[in-house]
Amino acid sequence: MEPVIAVQNLTRAFDGKLAVDHISFQVPRGQVCGYLGPNGAGKTTTVKMLTGILKPTEGSASIAGLDVVGDSLQIKRIIGYVPESGALYEDLTPAEYLYMVGRLYHMEPAVLQEKVDEFLRIFGLEEVRDDRMATFSKGMKQKVVISAALIHNPEVIFFDEPLNGLDANSALLVKELIRRLAEQGKTIFYCSHILEVVEKICDRVLIINEGKIVADGSIDELRDLTQRSSLVDIFQQVTGSEDMAEIAEALSKAMTGP
Amino acid sequence: MRPIRLFFEWLGVDWIQFSTLYKIHLKIDFRAPARRSASGRGLWFSMIFYALFASFAALSFHRLFDLFGFTALTLSVSSIILILAVIVEFNEIILSPSDIEIFGFRPVSDRTYFWVKFANLLTYVTLLGLALNFPAAVVGTVLYTESPPYYGAVYLAVAWMTHSALTMALVSLYGFIIQRVNYEKVKDVFAYVQIVLTFLVFGGYQVLIRFLPEGASQRSLLDPWNMLVPTFWFAGVLHLLIQPWVFHFQVLAFLAVFLTFLGYRHGIARLSLEYSDLLLRISQSGEGHIRKGTGPSRLAVLERFFLRDPEEEAGYFLFRRYLSRNRNLRAGYFALLGFPAVMVLIALTEKDFSDPFVQINPSSITMLQMVSFAAFLIVQLIIFSDHWQAAWIFYTVPVQNYGKIYLGAAKALSVSYAVPLAAVLLLALSWKIPFAHALGIATISMVNFIALFSFLMWFVRDLPLSRKRERGQAAFQTIVWILLVPVMALFGALEYFLFRFPKFLLPGLILLLLFALLNIRMTARAIDRRIRNREFAV
Numbered sequence: 075m076e077p078v079i080a081v082q083n084l085t086r087a088f089d090g091k092l093a094v095d096h097i098s099f100q101v102p103r104g105q106v107c108g109y110l111g112p113n114g115a116g117k118t119t120t121v122k123m124l125t126g127i128l129k130p131t132e133g134s135a136s137i138a139g140l141d142v143v144g145d146s147l148q149i150k151r152i153i154g155y156v157p158e159s160g161a162l163y164e165d166l167t168p169a170e171y172l173y174m175v176g177r178l179y180h181m182e183p184a185v186l187q188e189k190v191d192e193f194l195r196i197f198g199l200e201e202v203r204d205d206r207m208a209t210f211s212k213g214m215k216q217k218v219v220i221s222a223a224l225i226h227n228p229e230v231i232f233f234d235e236p237l238n239g240l241d242a243n244s245a246l247l248v249k250e251l252i253r254r255l256a257e258q259g260k261t262i263f264y265c266s267h268i269l270e271v272v273e274k275i276c277d278r279v280l281i282i283n284e285g286k287i288v289a290d291g292s293i294d295e296l297r298d299l300t301q302r303s304s305l306v307d308i309f310q311q312v313t314g315s316e317d318m319a320e321i322a323e324a325l326s327k328a329m330t331g332p
Numbered sequence: 333m334r335p336i337r338l339f340f341e342w343l344g345v346d347w348i349q350f351s352t353l354y355k356i357h358l359k360i361d362f363r364a365p366a367r368r369s370a371s372g373r374g375l376w377f378s379m380i381f382y383a384l385f386a387s388f389a390a391l392s393f394h395r396l397f398d399l400f401g402f403t404a405l406t407l408s409v410s411s412i413i414l415i416l417a418v419i420v421e422f423n424e425i426i427l428s429p430s431d432i433e434i435f436g437f438r439p440v441s442d443r444t445y446f447w448v449k450f451a452n453l454l455t456y457v458t459l460l461g462l463a464l465n466f467p468a469a470v471v472g473t474v475l476y477t478e479s480p481p482y483y484g485a486v487y488l489a490v491a492w493m494t495h496s497a498l499t500m501a502l503v504s505l506y507g508f509i510i511q512r513v514n515y516e517k518v519k520d521v522f523a524y525v526q527i528v529l530t531f532l533v534f535g536g537y538q539v540l541i542r543f544l545p546e547g548a549s550q551r552s553l554l555d556p557w558n559m560l561v562p563t564f565w566f567a568g569v570l571h572l573l574i575q576p577w578v579f580h581f582q583v584l585a586f587l588a589v590f591l592t593f594l595g596y597r598h599g600i601a602r603l604s605l606e607y608s609d610l611l612l613r614i615s616q617s618g619e620g621h622i623r624k625g626t627g628p629s630r631l632a633v634l635e636r637f638f639l640r641d642p643e644e645e646a647g648y649f650l651f652r653r654y655l656s657r658n659r660n661l662r663a664g665y666f667a668l669l670g671f672p673a674v675m676v677l678i679a680l681t682e683k684d685f686s687d688p689f690v691q692i693n694p695s696s697i698t699m700l701q702m703v704s705f706a707a708f709l710i711v712q713l714i715i716f717s718d719h720w721q722a723a724w725i726f727y728t729v730p731v732q733n734y735g736k737i738y739l740g741a742a743k744a745l746s747v748s749y750a751v752p753l754a755a756v757l758l759l760a761l762s763w764k765i766p767f768a769h770a771l772g773i774a775t776i777s778m779v780n781f782i783a784l785f786s787f788l789m790w791f792v793r794d795l796p797l798s799r800k801r802e803r804g805q806a807a808f809q810t811i812v813w814i815l816l817v818p819v820m821a822l823f824g825a826l827e828y829f830l831f832r833f834p835k836f837l838l839p840g841l842i843l844l845l846l847f848a849l850l851n852i853r854m855t856a857r858a859i860d861r862r863i864r865n866r867e868f869a870v
Contacts, residue, residue, distance in 0.1 A: 150730035161721035177642040178729040
């Protein structure tokens with residue numbers, strides 16, 4: 075099957091330091107691909123390169139056969155992106171913000187207005203549709219960011235810690251939504267620290283550590299490969315972070331002081 | 333260091349916490365904008381800009397006033413600029429809700445916290461005060477024959493006293509107001525105070541020279557009304573120190589000392605407690621009340637015609653909404669609108685104002701040209717926002733021409749600026765000159781405004797509302813714009829030409845408009861290229 079996301083030797087350096095180091099992978103259509111890694115491993119940098127915000131230092135990547143550098147405009151038409159820290163124009167109302175974003179995808183005003191209303195209703199933001207977002211909680215803002223990423227019905231969706239700030243019900247809604255989107259044939263690239271969620275919703279897991287892909291496969295494949303039963307254990311093994319007890323011990327000693 | 337340490341401990345300040353936090357605040361405050369290195373570029377630009385401005389003011393005042401008038405006016409100008417800087421760039425020292433999240437749960441007492449902030453503020457006041465007052469100290473010593481050789485040194489000392497007393501009075505005022513009205517209202521109040529002060533800084537001189545009698549030179553400002561101005565009181569202190577004691581200087585000096593005493597008494601003895609109260613209020617009130625928005629209104633028919641595609645529409649829509657709701661943007665807008673409007677009204681009230689199509693009076697023409705020259709300010713106003721991080725969205729959506737998003741915002745601001753101002757011009761001028769001539773002047777001003785704006789777009793490198801306003805950045809940009817004064821002169825000359833030779837009015841305006849429209853198309857593409865090749869880093 076033709077991969078929707080194809081990454082070949084993708085590399086990004088900041089001030090000479092490699093944040094993403096020659097990574098390669100492919101994601102087929104309709105797959106929910108989890109992208110895991112410790113803090114600073116290179117997850118967000120990878121996603122920013124795939125969504126056209128950052129340019130690769132080396133290597134190439136394509137989305138639906140389109141090059142992320144040369145065809146970034148076409149790619150942006152077919153992707154949706156939920157960034158980790160999705161800042162909003164907080165002096166706009168959610169309805170205004172979604173309308174503005176929709177128009178940038180050249181959606182027809184009448185259709186767009188209906189979609190905006192629908193998204194606000196589904197996410198429980200109907201009551202506050204005409205309030206400035208400056209007054210919103212983190213979770214409410216996150217719902218607006220997710221709506222903005224989906225309003226144009228993208229083919230490929232990048233989620234970077236989408237459950238940040240969401241309450242339990244909203245988190246369940248998003249998880250269910252991801253499942254449904256995959257059933258519709260959408261390709262999902264899902265970055266997260268929350269291993270339990272990844273374990274539940276992802277067909278496949280990529281683990282990145284210090285800029286390099288250190289594991290790639292379905293949860294079952296990774297279990298067989300590492301002889302570990304849970305994703306937490308697998309993650310610890312492949313990222314070399316198994317000595318947590320030792321670190322905790324050192325920390326508690328440091329706190330009590332010499 | 334030991335005496336200083338003992339002094340602070342006597343004040344109830346934790347010395348270790350104070351010195352640690354003071355140093356770290358200085359590092360943050362004077363760090364160059366958007367740079368990782370901790371050089372003081374931002375502050376240096378501010379100081380250079382203020383020194384240039386103060387030099388111009390000092391030389392102008394020397395020509396017009398006696399030594400007392402000179403002292404009082406230069407102290408007034410430097411005080412207004414300093415207070416403006418404190419409000420614009422340092423208001424977070426007194427109104428900093430984020431600090432409660434950092435320090436609220438740590439064992440830092442309100443008193444220590446206040447002194448850290450206050451010491452930081454005084455450092456800033458001292459450094460900027462030096463830049464603002466040094467030119468006046470030199471001009472006063474060298475150019476006034478009656479001033480003693482030590483005038484400059486005394487001037488600097490009195491200026492510091494003036495600025496610190498007024499800053500303390502401002503700090504007390506913050507505390508006073510915050511106890512009576514809510515946090516949001518206080519910020520509104522300061523936004524509008526900022527507009528008035530901005531006008532005083534940039535327009536005050538124009539007003540002042542128009543109220544002087546013709547041919548005035550080395551004029552005295554010792555009249556009773558002026559004695560109500562606090563900076564004149566401090567000028568009294570200075571004159572008491574450099575010349576034999578005179579009764580009216582004694583009165584003024586007494587008032588200055590009294591104000592200093594009051595400012596410090598309320599600042600030091602009460603402010604730490606008030607500050608605690610303020611922080612408590614902020615932590616309890618959170619974001620404040622909810623303001624209703626209007627929802628995405630259908631664009632008016634005129635706007636649909638006016639906006640060519642969804643990208644322009646997005647920029648226009650976003651900026652229009654922000655203009656009506658965002659406090660900082662609104663303050664900037666009112667300053668933008670108010671300044672040329674007042675200049676036009678001043679020009680019209682001049683005794684020798686004449687219809688420029690009949691007889692050209694250079695002074696009046698210059699005032700009328702302010703309408704077009706506000707384009708310089710508009711170009712700057714569009715790009716800054718406290719929500720600059722939200723601009724990431726434009727980098728992830730399929731924008732075909734980033735220049736059009738900017739153009740949309742520029743159209744929003746231009747409509748809000750140019751339409752009301754053209755109406756003001758037309759109405760005000762019709763009162764003095766024939767309507768056809770008034771219409772001609774308003775049209776020339778608007779077309780010149782569009783042409784100048786299209787030219788300035790060549791310098792645009794950012795999307796609307798996509799840049800954080802850094803400390804010292806305003807001063808830096810003002811220097812850049814000062815370098816563009818020859819361009820302003822060129823466009824001014826063009827206006828002059830059209831007034832002088834009205835037979836070229838119609839073809840001239842058509843040509844100018846064509847130039848502007850063509851230029852806008854090209855600059856939009858240039859803006860697009862610049863932004864497209866940039867990575868948006870939050």
